[in-house]
Structures are given as C-alpha cells and as structure tokens.
Amino acid sequence: MHIHPLITDSATLANLCARLADAPFVCVDTEFMRESTFYPELCLIQIADTEEAAAIDPMAPGLDMKPLLDLLTDNEDVLKVFHAGGQDLEIVYNLTGKTPHPLFDTQVAAMALGQGEQIGYSNLVDSWLGIAVDKGARFTDWSRRPLDARQIEYAIGDVTHLAAIFPKMLERLKKTGRGGWLDQEMERLGDPANYANDPDLAWKRVRISGRKPDVLGRLKAIARWRELEAQGKDLPRGRIMKDETVADLAGHPPKKQVDLARVRGLSATWAQNDIGKRLMTAIDSAEPLSAEEMPPRDDRKPGLGKDGALVADLLKLLLKIRARDIDVAPRLLARGEELELLAAGQRTNLAILDGWRYDQFGHDALDLVEGRLAFAVLDGKLTMTRTERTA
Template sequence: MNFEIVTELSHLERVCEQARKVPAVMLDTEFVRTRTLYPRLGLIQLYDGETLSLIDPIKLDDMSPLWALLTDESVIKVLHACSEDLEVFHHYSGVMPTPMVDTQIMAAFLGHGLSTGFAALVDEYLQVSLDKGEARTDWCARPLSDKQLEYAAADVFYLWPLYHLLAERVADAGWNEAVNQECNLLVSKRGKTPDPEKAYLDIKNAWQLRPQQLAVLKKLASWRLREARRRDLALNFVVKELHLWKMARFDIRSLDKMVDEGFDRFEVERHGSRLLRMVSELDTLPEEHYPEAIVRLVDMPGYKQMVKEIKDQTNAVAEQLGVVPEFVGSKKQIHQVLKWAWVNGRNPEKMPDLLSGWRKAYVEDRVLPLLK
C-alpha cells in the first residue's frame, strides 16, 4: 500500500479535487473517545481507487475541501459500519456524507449478520487477513507509528475491492434501491441532535417516577446534557445518571443527603448546590406543567402476544428474503410500530420503519391486520 499523509491545506485541496472526479470514494475515520461527549478526531482515511490519503485533522486548521467532498452528490461515499463515523462528521463539519453507502448494510442484504465486521468480510470475499491490533490505539497522539498508519490505510485500501464485489452482488439480487433507502435512513437518524428537554426520557427507570418527580428529573437531565456539551464531557462524568434519578425519586434537599445516597465527592463539591437550587426552583411549578407519567409498552395489555405475532411475521419475511430476522424487524423497530399504533395515534407523518421504505412491501400487509 502506498499512501500520502496530508497535513497542509493545499495538499488537501488537490486530493479532494481529484476525488471529486471519480464515481465513489472510500472513507473511514479514527478517533478517541474516553471521557469526552464528542469523539476526538485523530485521522481520516480517503481512497479514490488511485490515491490513498491519510488526512491529519490535528495538523489541519481548515478542512473545508473535505467537507465539500462529503456533500458532493456526484460522488458516492463508501464506509463500513459507519454510525460513529457519521457522528464524527456531523460534529466536526455539520454535514453528512451524501450520498453514502455502508458496506455493512450491503452485506446484511446478502444474508450477513447486522454487525458483521470489516475484517470478517475482507477475509471471506478477498481472502485477506487483516491485523486489527491497532484498533484501540491513541489516534490523537503524535507521531503515529508506521504500524498505525498501515493499519489505518488498510481500512480503505481493502474497502475498495470489497465495495465493488458487494455492489455487484447487491445489484444481481435486486437490492440497489433498498440499500440506498437503508443507508439514507441511517444518515437521517444519526444526523438528529438530541433535545435536552427530552433527555429525561433516556434515564433508566424514569418510568418509575410520578409526574412531580419527573419534573425534577427533566430539569436536571436537561441541564446535564447542556453542561456536557459546553464542557465536551461524557454525561456520566458530569453527574451520574443514577444520581439524577435519586435526586428526583428521594426528594434530596441537602448536600449531606447527597453524600448519604452515594454521590461522588466531586459531584457534590462541583454541582451539589446547583442541583439543589434547581430542585427548589420547581417547588412553585404548577401541576399542569408536570410531564406526563411514562407509560411503558411492556405494561400495556396484550404487549407480549403482539410482539410475538409481529416477530413471527418479520421472521417469515426474513426467511423468504434470505436475511437475518433482526434486519427486517429488530426489537426496537417492533416497539416503534407499537408506539406508533398505541401511543401516537398512527400519525401518517411518523411512519415506523417496518411500515415504510423497502420493508413496507414485505411487511405492511402482514403487520397492519395484527394492529387492528
């Protein structure tokens, strides 16, 4: 493998200008994520079939040529298992690769498991064994070793032939449009910015709280997410999730009580007074402004039977199509259908995955009668 290390804007401009002349480019990112809310970008790999570039975002102050390439609709951006890569691009550039194809999704349409790794596919389709020993390295350290650089380069070098092999088989199987739809669905989901006012809904066991307690949890969870964004700190390194829940559940009103409930000394010293003040501010909140009690799907009548019946149908479709059952209808997607039907009044503007896109033709006639 021959590769270029890109550390200057003029070099990046040349590389991206060349890449915009080909039908598809291979992309990957290397990043570090330990205590931070956002991933720390360490390297971007770009391969246009001729030039393999290792782009150094730590040395480059201006990445605009690459961001322009990401949004050039004449060039397909090919990645593998790209959920976190999409998050990286969205955070650093505010844009998403468009159009984008994920080879893990392509492989799923060919019968592979949903989380089939890049190395496994390269081994199966190209008969090449990749060394994954550098997967957990510190990509933000400098200088990067030759072994690190070669590892990073391999991820896009072998993505090129893998993509073209999979593309041929996907086309032969008639799945081109479905692959595009599934990749677009992934991009749309990963491009959404979480709403701080809904952060409390992601707190474990929030459903156990009464509306008044939920008002406390909502305020604290919203503050924590904003604080995490401001400081680029992982949520639980601001205040642990469990401790927010305890503030609401046990009506904690003193620093001593926080210590008794197992709060970290750092949490108490840095945020204790602020948390208590926020709780006190809600004492005058009118009841009509409390959040609604959280009703879980699992507590609704007929939940278990309905999940089983829908799963039976999606499993039958998966067998018919030769794909793994979770690809047609995961547990999360089945819950999405039930929430749409039982909670959201079957809003036609918020159709669930199972009843839209490529799945609709195979699943709608099987599942809608069950919901009725």
C-alpha cells in the first residue's frame, strides 16, 4: 500500500479524492480535540482504500476540504468504513449538516460476529490481523504543529489496518449470512438526527427526579440557555454550568438575580454580571412543559408490575442464552426496553417481532411469555424446552 506524506494542499487532496471516488470502499478515521471546546476541533483526517492511504491536515492554511467532504457525504458508490465512528460522524455532520453514507462500522459488525458489544480498535486489529497496535501516541495533542513522523504513522495505521480487516469481516458476514442483520444498526448510526445539537432537546440529557411540568419546563429553558451559551462561546456545556446545577435551579429557582450568589456550582459574580442576567431571563420566561413533551414514566410499561418485571427478567435470561448459542452480542438481538414492553403485553412496533430478530430470538421470546417455552437444566447446562402447552 502506498502511504502519502501529510497532505496540506488543495490540489493534492483533490487528486486523492478523485482516485478514491472509484474505490468500492474507503476507511476513515479522525483525530480531534474537544476538552476545551463545545464542538470537537478537527485536527487530522486519515483515509485509505486497498491501494493508498493518507493523512490530511485540516488545519493547513487555505486547504479546500470540499472534495473530501463531498466524497464522504455525497458519493453513494463508495462505502465509508469506520470503527466506533460516532464521533467521526459528528465531526462530518458539524462541517456539512450531513453524515457519511453508505456507512459500515466495524464495531457494530463485530457484534454480529460474536466479538462483544464494544470491541476496541486495538483488540479488533489483534483478533483479525494478529498485530499489536502501538498505543504510544494515543494521548497526543493533535492540534499542535508540526506533527512528527511517528504521530502521522500512528494515525494512518488506524485506516490501513481497517482496510485489511474490512474485506475479511465482510467475507465472514457473507459466510454466516449475517450481513443483513446490520442494515438497521448502520442506518440508525448514520441518522443525522443523532448529531444535531437542538437546544430545545438539550434538557433530555439532564437527569432530574420528579415529573412536575413547571420544574421540567424550567429544566428545558435552562438547558436551552446553557446550550446556546456553550455554542456561542464554543465551550463545553460543563464549563458554563454542570448538569447538577441545571437540575438544582430547575427544582429550586432563585427569585432574583442576587440569589444566584448562593447557588452551589455558580460563581458569586453571577449575581451581578450579564451571564447571570441572561440566566434569570431564561428562568423567568420558562413555561410548564406541555403534556406532549412530558417524558414517559419509569413504569411506562402498562401493567408490567412485579410479575411482569419477573417475566422481563426471564426474557433477559433467554436473551443471554440465545446470544450465547448463536455467538452474537445480546444488544444486537434485543434491547432491554423491548423485553419489558413484550412482558407488559405489547405485540406491535417491536423490532424483535420482525425480520431476522424474530427468527433468531423474538419467536422464542414470544413463546416464553405466552407459556410455550420454559427453562430446563440438561446435563448441567441451562437450556430452553417446549412445554406440553405447545401441543
């Protein structure tokens, strides 16, 4: 494989992207910093197919990134391969308002091949290629220039190894017939809605006890205010205000700005300055949360109760057994909330009752709930057995 020197000029990048546009797939990774900013600061992009690989410096003066971004988001003929690509997709979304498509994530694919729910990149490379990845540059400050040869070599290795692994993984998926299992997961991962920072939805990330509409309305207003402040200043949310303080203010709102001096987690200067004034405006203008926006209750599964909770636990046990038997990550088969809904009597709009998930697990789950399947211990091994009720 040909490894290019660090790309810092527009012409070289455009020529690379023109060649990669004819490749069946490209592997992509990014290096970024986000400790002190709201938006991740893109510092390096690595890309490779089976013939060539390069690292691109997005911080290079005058570099036109459009050919690369067009390749990632608009070229439907090239499959984009990532490993645990959520943050990489977020960066592309922030730059373009779109996500790479079509998409393949090797961490998600590993779930279908019995390699756990969140296999790390180093373990993936070791298991497929027998190569120990050099971890020495993991904590590099990628925003500092110049980057040395070892740093660039380390970064490019993330995509050259992936370019060797992906065809092997694809072949294994074809042999096992599990490629189609991943379509829904890949579409979910690539949904642009996952990466949009909507200030009106920011409150849903903050944990708070209670369900009073006035409290939740203030929570929404304060979280929205914090989101806009953080975006405007390009600072992490927590640097503006911690989640605990957001929840505390929602539940115990100050009556006047001067009262902010007594709020734990806030500087006393907020009692007098402009940011404190803007916060009080947000609190004072908050409206009770509408019925349509109210979050579901923790006991939202209708009729679940204590017995239903026991049935849900049995379903989770069945899931572990079934996942073990077919060597797949349990989370790819079913999610806990689905099992609770099934235990509560829901029979529609559940992924486990449709398609391959029904064939592999949902059918047995339904039989267990409805009394046609039971647990048994045979030769010291926990297994499932059909009941007489089936006949």
